[in-house]
Amino acid sequence: MKFKRIYIEITNQCNLICDFCATSNRPIRTMSVDEFIMICEQIRFFTDFIYLHVQGEPLLHPQLNEILQIAEKFSLNVQLVTNGTLLEKRIDHLLASPAIRQISVSLQSMQTIGYLEDSEKRFNLINQLVKLSKSDKIIQIRLWNYDEQLFTDGINQCLLFFGIRFEDLLIEKKRYSTNHKNIFFSLDRQFQWPSDPGWLSTVGRCQGTNSQLAILSDGTLVPCCLDHQGAIHLGNVFETPFASLIEGHRLLSIQTGFKQNKIVESFCQRCQYRHRFD
Numbered sequence: 001m002k003f004k005r006i007y008i009e010i011t012n013q014c015n016l017i018c019d020f021c022a023t024s025n026r027p028i029r030t031m032s033v034d035e036f037i038m039i040c041e042q043i044r045f046f047t048d049f050i051y052l053h054v055q056g057e058p059l060l061h062p063q064l065n066e067i068l069q070i071a072e073k074f075s076l077n078v079q080l081v082t083n084g085t086l087l088e089k090r091i092d093h094l095l096a097s098p099a100i101r102q103i104s105v106s107l108q109s110m111q112t113i114g115y116l117e118d119s120e121k122r123f124n125l126i127n128q129l130v131k132l133s134k135s136d137k138i139i140q141i142r143l144w145n146y147d148e149q150l151f152t153d154g155i156n157q158c159l160l161f162f163g164i165r166f167e168d169l170l171i172e173k174k175r176y177s178t179n180h181k182n183i184f185f186s187l188d189r190q191f192q193w194p195s196d197p198g199w200l201s202t203v204g205r206c207q208g209t210n211s212q213l214a215i216l217s218d219g220t221l222v223p224c225c226l227d228h229q230g231a232i233h234l235g236n237v238f239e240t241p242f243a244s245l246i247e248g249h250r251l252l253s254i255q256t257g258f259k260q261n262k263i264v265e266s267f268c269q270r271c272q273y274r275h276r277f278d
Helices: 033-043 064-073 087-096 107-112 119-134 153-161 166-170 249-259 273-277
Strands: 005-008 049-051 077-082 100-106 138-143 175-177 183-187 212-215
Touching: 005 033, 033 064, 064 077, 064 087, 087 100, 087 119, 100 107, 100 119, 107 138, 107 153, 119 138, 119 153, 119 183
Parallel strands: 005 049, 005 212, 049 077, 077 100, 100 138, 138 183
Antiparallel strands: 175 183
């Protein structure tokens, strides 16, 4: 069994509090280097791509450079999702890492704190993104709150630098090329985390457990990156080998259900994000 991607939450700590991010009651925890090595040793046969994210800000990890070196050692391609506010502090590590394939930067996060309205901070961000793109990293600039229509002057100035006008955003598509090689703009509607107590549907399919899995900072294996609380606990990779966990009854039941267009877990039944795959 090979997965398209496996999310690894190297820390669930974040330096921002954004209203669109789900609230977690899990204790703050940062994965140790030894724990990360243990995970990479187990999953390297099951995927080529790891995303250092579920919740939390991966650039906060105090040993990020070692984390990236370990990923390279195990031939794992890294995709980072970051709020972007710490790029300047981590730029040297990011530039030097051949393991990093893509960095996704959330303008939506910066928007919540008015980061881009500061012209100096905006210039520094743009400069860092261009530097990273020139080192053959793919840069995805995200604005995933299209419904809100919150295009501030700071965001508009940032987009204009990359050759994107407000008029371009009226075209119904999710991915836009920019005037810089390796830099793309991603526009999408804000999604709701699966927290609604009411049922949504028992019919449908999803990529969770089929093309992706996620490992929380305490080692808990879950079906996807939206299960930030570990609602669907599939075991713990620090206690049971990953190869055994993916043969577990609960995981296989979820997989079988999706193949039959059935949603067997109540958490998944309340999830609207899966409609993006329809």
